[in-house]
Amino acid sequence: MNNDQSLRRRGHVWVFGHDVPNDGGVMTIEMTRQIVYDPNILSKHAMAAIDANFPNRAKPGDFVVAGKNFGSGPLHVQGPLGLKGLGVSVLAESTARSFFRLAIAVGLPILPFAKGILEFVSVGDEVDVDFSSGSITNLTSGRKMMFDPLPTELSQIVTLGGEQKWLETQLTGV
Amino acid sequence: MPSTTIEKILARASGSASCAAGDYVWVTPDRIITHDLNYPRYRRMLKEMGFTSIPGAKNLLVTIDHTTHTEDQKKLDDHEFIRKDAAAQGVKWLLDVGRHGISHNVPLDLDLVKPGMLVLASDTRAPALGCAGAAGIAIGMGLATVLGIGKTWLRVPETLKVRIEGALRPGVMSRDVGQWVASQIGAEAGDYRCIEFHGPVIEQFDTDCRHTLCNAMVDIGVKTVICAPALSGHAVLLPDAGAAYAAEFVFDVSALELQVCAPPDPANVVPLSAMSETRVSSAFIGSCIGGKMEDMRAAAAVLKGRRVHPDVRLTVIPATQAIYQKCLEEGLLESFSRAGADISAGICGPCYGTYAPLRDGDVSISTATRNDPGRMGSEKAQCYIGNAAVVAASAVAGHICGPFELEPVA
Helix, strand or coil: CCHHHCCEEEEEEEECCCCCECECCCECHHHHCCCCCCHHHHHCCCCCCCCCCHHHHCCCCCEEEECCCECECCCCCHHHHHHHHHCCEEEECCECHHHHHHHHHHCCCEECCCCCHHHHCCCCCEEEEECCCCEEEECCCCEEEECCCCCHHHHHHHHHCCHHHHHHHHHHCC | CCCCHHHHHHHHHCCCCCCCCCCEEEECCCEEEEECCCHHHHHHHHHHHCCCCCCCHHHEEEECCCCCCCCCHHHHHHHHHHHHHHHHHCCCEEECCCCCECCCCHHHHCCCCCCCCEEEECCCCHHHHHHHCCEEEECCCHHHHHHHHCCEEEECCCEEEEEEECCCCCCCCHHHHHHHHHHHHHHHHHCCCEEEEECHHHHHCCHHHHHHHHHHHHHHCCCEEEECCCCCCCCCCCCCCCCCCCEEEEEECCCCCCEEECCCCCCCEEEHHHCCCCECCEEEECCCCCCCHHHHHHHHHHHCCCCCCCCCEEEECCCEHHHHHHHHHCCHHHHHHHHCCEECCCCCHHHCCCCCCECCCCEEEECCCCCCCCCCECCCCEEEECCHHHHHHHHHHCECCCHHHCCCCC
């Protein structure tokens, strides 16, 4: 894959704990029950069930850092869409299967199995993440570490903006 | 390197010599299964994008199981879209209304699922097909990609080896074993894993019982479940000696009592004997996990010669038209009908909350898949889950109880 296609983000770290559910964690229960698929609307409620200030204070490029089993529960797309709407990415010790697949489907950058991430970064650290290689540089601590990368083709899907956009390229052979 | 069963299946489906837990693979499924809630949405999107054909049409099964009985014109339009599109695309198996069944059960009636197959489905309960030695994996919207290009990505899961030993006490059914084993393994161990079932209980279980057991594991987040021992007449697909497992469990079910899942979700498993008297207003025997011959026979044995309690509405729905037909031939429908049950066939029904939904204040006992608030209708209804004989007995008694607590039939 060309370097210009690599999936990279730089921003500040927000730390959440273990077992953050998709419904009632990543997205408020109220919004998962609405038939809303607009990332901009959903972004105002992302992570708000845990930190009400997050939607207002998180900046594009920032990272939701979580412990094990991130995004567990029903296969509802509102959670990943809300994070995408904010322009943030996810780095988790481990991720629920359903959330991982939804994240790729909507084009949300994620390192789903970043074992050791909670020890590598702290709240407010500035980090530079290359999802395609798994390389994370903690600009605050000056440390660099390799994590399980997102495979090339999945990085490509996310870079293109999700599975539907990627499917279009499969059709045209671009 | 020695492989687990799922590693073997995914290696073959991805055209690789081998693969290991944590690898990402692109797989072409042997069977693709979807239903009326998903097929029209995915296909309309794909057609709009310019996908003119379905690469896997010869392996595709589409059934109308969720909205079979509806007054919603949009849903009726969806049914018509399915009929026309499936015919135009050469979809191998279209199970239209009247010949339909729940998507997780009809493939077994048609004998389409064989040991070692990879089955990709849009609906969550797909791991139930592990009963036939296949890997059933639910990928939700990911199925649109499969319908578009014939393949999709999967991450190879780690495997839990689970051995079930002992002899079941009288009245204990596969549902009791399934809910109890799921609660013992738990979501933390289950998530993203494949469960391989081994041991004498699995070997004695028939396909129905294995289906129930595999299906119950869905609620602890598993990616898939495989009953490793082959069914009679099929080739054996076994893991290699020395294959790497994330964990191994051994359960002895000899002392297991009848179990009930109490609100608010299926993880809240309690012995029936520990329940204080709970009045019920609704009872349902059906769904992909609880509408098989095992369940129908157990329910009919309780209901034969008895009447449903005047305060209770009982709904019985064999999971497929073929199971309904078998119930007819075995005389089970007569027992249901004489008992005062409402009978339908081949639909998700109350388990999806669209047929005989619960109202505010209802207390329900059923063989449905899950008992979350709101799943079966009103969020202000309470839902319990039990095996089919317990549900039938409760419908007769008007409160949650086991079949042994009923007065003998005169």
